[in-house]
Amino acid sequence: MIIPVRRFAVTCALGTLGVALAACGAPGTPHAARPGHPASASAAPSRPPTLAPGPAGLTPVFKNGPRTPDKTVALTFDADMTADQGARAAAGEHFDNPKLIATLRGFKVPATVFMTGRWADEYPEEARDIGQDPQFEVANHSYSHYAFKDDCYGLPTMPEDKMRADVERAYAAFKKAGVPHAMPYFRFPGGCYDRTALRALSAVGVTAVQWDVVSGDAFATDADAVARQVLEGVRPGSVVVMHCTRSAAPATEKALRTIIPELREQGYRFVKVSELIGRAAGRHR
Ligand SMILES: [Zn+2]
Numbered sequence: 637m638i639i640p641v642r643r644f645a646v647t648c649a650l651g652t653l654g655v656a657l658a659a660c661g662a663p664g665t666p667h668a669a670r671p672g673h674p675a676s677a678s679a680a681p682s683r684p685p686t687l688a689p690g691p692a693g694l695t696p697v698f699k700n701g702p703r704t705p706d707k708t709v710a711l712t713f714d715a716d717m718t719a720d721q722g723a724r725a726a727a728g729e730h731f732d733n734p735k736l737i738a739t740l741r742g743f744k745v746p747a748t749v750f751m752t753g754r755w756a757d758e759y760p761e762e763a764r765d766i767g768q769d770p771q772f773e774v775a776n777h778s779y780s781h782y783a784f785k786d787d788c789y790g791l792p793t794m795p796e797d798k799m800r801a802d803v804e805r806a807y808a809a810f811k812k813a814g815v816p817h818a819m820p821y822f823r824f825p826g827g828c829y830d831r832t833a834l835r836a837l838s839a840v841g842v843t844a845v846q847w848d849v850v851s852g853d854a855f856a857t858d859a860d861a862v863a864r865q866v867l868e869g870v871r872p873g874s875v876v877v878m879h880c881t882r883s884a885a886p887a888t889e890k891a892l893r894t895i896i897p898e899l900r901e902q903g904y905r906f907v908k909v910s911e912l913i914g915r916a917a918g919r920h921r
Pocket residue numbers: 714715716777781824825826
């Protein structure tokens with residue numbers, strides 16, 4: 637199956653018999669609360685941590701990690717590409733940003749990339765390269781980058797009955813590109829959602845991931861301003877939203893070269909979103 641939750645469910649069922657199945661759990665099953673047990677930074681979990689579903693089984697929403705004294709921060713990068721932007725890419729517009737990925741590698745900064753399926757179709761080698769590097773994790777930013785709610789920054793709106801299929805189509809695109817373990821995390825295009833959208837995705841088993849720090853990097857040309865905004869906003873457990881598309885976020889790579897050393901100087905450790913979610917969910921492994 638193409639989506640992680642199903643893969644986990646199958647793995648789980650195959651590996652268990654009888655009553656043991658009950659302990660195996662389904663995707664999105666509430667995790668036992670074990671506050672105070674930090675997750676390992678480098679462990680590759682067989683099943684990524686997710687938050688328990690919200691009221692009425694709605695898709696849970698994650699915004700930031702615990703505000704604990706140890707300073708962790710997750711840099712996240714949206715790989716935007718709208719379904720109808722293929723012609724622009726063919727005409728030479730760059731929706732990718734290999735230099736930014738190289739900079740993260742140079743600094744050895746783990747990061748989470750929220751990738752659209754359309755982007756993976758356009759840049760399969762880069763998608764695979766990111767997806768196979770343990771320094772990064774690939775999460776889902778929809779296939780089409782249409783909004784999952786009306787009135788969202790001018791994005792076309794995804795009909796409710798197409799939402800689930802669009803998210804699953806993105807996972808299929810990642811698999812086709814060679815991304816081995818896309819995470820069960822979903823970022824709404826534009827960050828726009830409502831109860832209808834959370835309900836529409838509840839069967840997919842993803843945790844929706846928002847942010848608490850807006851970098852302001854979209855269409856920004858002043859790298860210093862982006863860096864300043866991030867540095868002023870970050871607190872322990874923060875999730876920073878940025879973009880890894882050259883055309884829509886031309887200053888981001890340069891801003892990182894200020895942000896990363898400065899946050900390290902302040903004692904911050906960079907982590908992937910999965911680590912923050914694992915800690916928020918109270919898992920330890
Ligand atoms: Zn986006």
